[in-house]
Amino acid sequence: MDTSQTTEEYEEKGKVTMMMKKNLMMWSLVGVLMLALVGCSSSAAKSGESITVGSKNFTENIIIAHMMADLVEAHTDLTVDRKVNLGGSNVAWTALENNDIQMYPDYTGTIVANYYQEATGTSEETMAKTLELTAEDNLKALGSLGFNNTYTLAVTKETAQKYNLKTYSDLVGVSEQLVLGCEFEFKDRPDGYPGLQDTYNMNFKEVKGMDHGIMFRSLVEGEVDVVDAYATDGQIKVFDLVILEDDREFFPPYDCLPLVRQDTLDQYPELEEILNKLAGQINEADMQELNAKVDDQGMKEDVVAHDFLVSAGLIKE
Numbered sequence: 539m540d541t542s543q544t545t546e547e548y549e550e551k552g553k554v555t556m557m558m559k560k561n562l563m564m565w566s567l568v569g570v571l572m573l574a575l576v577g578c579s580s581s582a583a584k585s586g587e588s589i590t591v592g593s594k595n596f597t598e599n600i601i602i603a604h605m606m607a608d609l610v611e612a613h614t615d616l617t618v619d620r621k622v623n624l625g626g627s628n629v630a631w632t633a634l635e636n637n638d639i640q641m642y643p644d645y646t647g648t649i650v651a652n653y654y655q656e657a658t659g660t661s662e663e664t665m666a667k668t669l670e671l672t673a674e675d676n677l678k679a680l681g682s683l684g685f686n687n688t689y690t691l692a693v694t695k696e697t698a699q700k701y702n703l704k705t706y707s708d709l710v711g712v713s714e715q716l717v718l719g720c721e722f723e724f725k726d727r728p729d730g731y732p733g734l735q736d737t738y739n740m741n742f743k744e745v746k747g748m749d750h751g752i753m754f755r756s757l758v759e760g761e762v763d764v765v766d767a768y769a770t771d772g773q774i775k776v777f778d779l780v781i782l783e784d785d786r787e788f789f790p791p792y793d794c795l796p797l798v799r800q801d802t803l804d805q806y807p808e809l810e811e812i813l814n815k816l817a818g819q820i821n822e823a824d825m826q827e828l829n830a831k832v833d834d835q836g837m838k839e840d841v842v843a844h845d846f847l848v849s850a851g852l853i854k855e
Contacts, residue, residue, distance in 0.1 A: 588617035589802060592639030594630045595623050596750045597832045597839060598687065598770060598794075598825060602643040604843035606796055606813055612853040613812045622839070626723040627652060634677070634799065641798040641813070645687060647790035649679070649797070651729035658729075658790030661686065665793060676800040680810060681817030682793040685770060685825045689729070689789045691782045692767040694758060698780040705785040706738050709764070713740045719762030722747040729790060730766070737788040754779075768792075770822050772829030794820075815852050 589610065593603030600622045607618045621639055624630050627648050633639045646668045650656050654671050658664045668679045693703060701712045709716075724730035725747050734740055746762055754773040757765045767774060767781070774781065796813045803810055820828075828846060831837045847853045 586615065586617065588619055589641070589806070590619040590621055590639045592620075592624050592630055592633050592642040593622040594627060594642070594644075595625050596768075597772065597829050598768065599630075599643055600839040601828055601832065601843050602683070602794065602796075602816075604840040605816060605847055606641060606643065608840075608844055608847055608853055609812050609815060610809065612847075614806070614808065616806070626721070627727075628723065634797065635675070637799065640802040641796055643683075643794055644679075644797045645792035645794055646679075646682075647688070647729060647792040651790055652727050655728055661791040661793055664791050668795075672797065673800075678798050678800050678803055678810070680796040680798060681814045682795050683816050683820045684818040685820050685822045686791050686793050687768045687770045687822075687825065688784075688792045689724075690767050690769050690784065692757070692765050692771075692774060692779040693763065693782065695778065695780055697763055698782075703780070703782060705783040706734075706740070706788070707785050709782060710738050710740050713742050713764075716742055716763035717744045717746060717761075718742040718764045718766075719746045719748055719753050719756050720766040721750050721753070724766045734788060737786055770825040770829060772826055772831070772833040775826060775830055776834045794825075819850055819852070820846075 591603050591607040591610070593599045603620065603622050607620050610616055611618050621633070624633055624639075624642075627644070630639075630642050630644070631653055634642060646661075646664045647658055649668045650658050650664055650671065656667060656671065658667070665679075665682065672679050691706060691709065697703065697716075701708070703709055703712075718731070720731060725745060726732065731745060742764070746756075748756060753762075753765050754767075754771075754777055756762050757779070758777050767779070769781075773779075796816070798809065798813065828842055831842045832839055844853075848855050
């Protein structure tokens with residue numbers, strides 16, 4: 539028996555076995571690293587971290603905020619905190635800037651004219667300026683939902699008939715006899731009452747600031763004669779009000795869109811595509827109907843939002 543040859547064979551077999559073990563360990567390590575990289579690339583979906591969606595203090599904005607929150611919950615594993623009904627425009631804007639919330643719905647005309655006090659233009663021009671201005675503050679305005687919720691002035695049918703009112707210019711001649719009811723911030727916003735006065739030389743007998751929720755009731759009960767309204771207000775239909783024509787086109791376009799912190803999108807880039815599922819999905823008539831479900835039928839804003847997303851095929855039941 540050739541023992542030297544046998545020993546060499548054993549040694550060679552041992553070397554092969556050691557190499558196989560090393561290769562196995564190396565490929566195992568590669569596999570672990572690949573899994574780790576995959577985990578990092580989908581951190582938003584698997585992290586269990588949270589984001590906060592906010593809203594202003596009126597029906598429409600609350601509904602849209604719930605839509606945004608539902609979409610994020612449906613398409614990621616992020617926990618979504620909802621801080622709806624924060625207050626007026628400046629309150630919501632400040633909360634976003636301070637990172638108390640990471641996103642909320644806003645309007646192009648409000649962003650350009652109120653926050654930045656810049657001139658607006660057509661819908662396209664105002665959108666372009668919105669994108670430019672917000673980007674400078676590390677915010678991102680996403681795609682328009684498809685409706686323009688512009689400011690308007692509304693009166694009852696009785697008031698319109700009594701004073702023969704069809705346009706804002708018609709209102710000028712009798713404004714000193716009438717009381718304007720408006721949201722508190724409308725009294726001071728450049729795109730609100732001050733600008734309206736400058737454009738139309740409109741001076742009411744009294745201007746009463748009030749919460750949006752009681753404004754229409756105050757109108758139909760005769761406490762005020764004219765109110766500032768949103769074009770998509772459900773209560774316009776509920777109370778069968780007359781909308782006057784802005785014949786000098788003072789009010790800018792107010793296209794609704796999600797406004798998001800850029801650092802949030804940097805951390806969770808898939809959120810942009812998810813939130814943009816809403817782009818172009820809602821027109822003025824749709825939004826007025828959704829608002830009326832809350833203001834007239836008494837449904838909850840989150841239920842209205844959820845039902846719409848399901849019917850539009852954007853989330854599952």
